[in-house]
Amino acid sequence: MLDYSHNAILVVASLGVALMAGFTGLYLTHGANRLDSQRRKFVVALAAVILGGGIWSMHFVAMLGLQLPILFYYDALVTLISALVAILMVGLALLLLHFRRRTMQTIVGAGVIVGMGIVVMHYVGMAGMQLCRPVYSIWDVAISTVASVVLSVLAIWVAYDNRTQRNILLGTVCFGVAVFTMHFVATGLTDFVVSDVPSGAGPELNNQVLAMGVTVSVFLICSAFLLTGITFIGPSQEAEPAGDSEPAHEPELSVLRAGVPFEREGQTFFAEPYRIAAIRAEGHYTILYMDSEKLFCPWSITEAETRLLSDGFLRAHRSYLVNPKHVSCFERHKDNGTCYFDGVEALTKVPVSRSRLADIRSALGL
Template sequence: MQVLDVSHSPILVFASLLVALMAGFTGLSLTKGLSDRPVAQRKILIVLASIALGGGIWSMHFVAMLGLQLPIQFYYDAAVTLTSALVAILVVGCALLILHFWDRTRSTLVLAGMIVGLGVVAMHYLGMSAMELCQPLYTPAGIALAVVSSCALNIAAFAIAYGKRSQRNIIFGTLFFGFAVFAVHFVAMGGTDFVAIDVLSDVGPLISNEVMAIGVVLSSFVLCGAFLLTGVTFLAPSDAPVDPPAPVPSPEPEQAPDARHPVLQIPYEQEGRTLFIDTNAVAAIRAEGHYTYLYTADEKLFCVWPISEAAKRLAQGPFLRTHRSFLINPAHVTGFERFKDNGVCHFETEHLTKVPVSRSQLKAVRTALGV
């Protein structure tokens, strides 16, 4: 079999890089501040971010494949092509679940980056196997180089984007992620040859380059829309209202708590009534879906505040954030245990004896406890 001459359209190569960058920015922006949201909302946004990142990986691959110029007509198997898209979305979803439901440590960042890195390679070679009337030929060295570069670049992208969830880190993480997906594709293509064959696999219906172009344009259009929406939110100040507030006719409008004055009491629900407890009597606050539980020396009380609201209202009080799901009162801590990248605060309370301390909060907790 004669190896076919291969070339690429520079315009489509550049377009594939733009698609990868838009996908990275959209997915990483959607997950900003996710750890402070309720569990149900977190799951929905992870699904959307997985579709943006995974769909972007798939779109980038096939935009680049549209730019592949061979001296023969070839097609794609529809079933295998769709499977490659689902693989990309699934692996990204697994990585995001790890990052937003496990303690975020160096190990979890490496694990998430490696999962996505292997997923990008799997999606690439699965997408290539969808080619009909044209067979790609790989070399072991080319596959090994694609795997190593994909894992290394994606680990770097997630380490930057999730090391500190700032706008700057998200932008740099976007650049690394976009370049990772782009580079892996062309590193893999550099180790691939093509030969013409006369056999069809008949797994699914055939897709021509023209039909594939329509599908890729549609997926890229949706991605561009999501990119623009997240871009507007990303650039807008987080505390600035989109529209000016409407005037309140009441002579005594309800005011938000003054951030300069600490909240002295926390509301809780008991036997159909709203009661209040002194903040100094509460040892810890734990998130439970859209609500929280207050832990005292001998009670566990239900509070209607979500953990984000509790953190905001108690910012001037004695409480300290130790984990995405916990606030603690350092005055009630009876012991502290440090591990390699995180720690645990111990309490002598009836319903809660340990509270995890995440890596990002470890320094602040140790400073507050004087250890």
């Protein structure tokens, strides 16, 4: 058995890579369910590459910091396969989250897939080592798998149970810790022995070449992190709506801070958009349906649709806007549909017109 140690700087750097990739991938998909199917697929694919590439990059940054008393290299084909496995498995998890109804079972299933993806990527990547063979038992793999799956389920649950900025940040921490913990738990349970006979199927990949490849990968992750981070801390803190949009004007920014206006007993109050289940046109004004109340709002239905698009509200009918987060049941008819609401005493259902059916079903994950 060979003695080994780790370079502390690269250990810390590997955690940083995992956190940056986690934030970028999780925030990139924020608001993806409001996009049309093609754009949503593109966003999911891009997020899968970033998250899966982040898992791979974190692993090999840490492996570059692995200090053994012998020289060793990697099989290039196996190393490439390890990256593709991570991307594909994370992509499968994101497809479940963004193209299926998001229930607790879906969230847990996606977390399990991500956790297994981390494990498979790690052990496939380790199998690519040449002139030095990793040795571990089935119990070592089981312990690493449990750690990875539990932490990954926690990360996906935190990030997707409620898609707020706070949840995305906490999910980022959980994701980074999941990847980092799995790697070093598995490595700590692994012994290394000298292997005189190379068993690689592809060309050799020494640490110098690997370092250049990992550097490029980390550079791309850092760039994506910076670009995504600017939108996170900028004035507009929600995902952009589908299609081209005009720059935000100052009155809209003040509405985002104040909420949706409604009148009660001669006074104007402001409601948080997430509390509103639906909005109905009433001439040149609108009625808000919130909890057990019907409230008068000075906005027109068109103004409400424009201002609340970034909060997830969708036009279900020419006279109605709905908040998909409050829809408890959806019924499909021949060429239209109906959204049902629980806990909203003043409103039980809203009709969905044929032209709006596809958007509503997409927002509901159907």
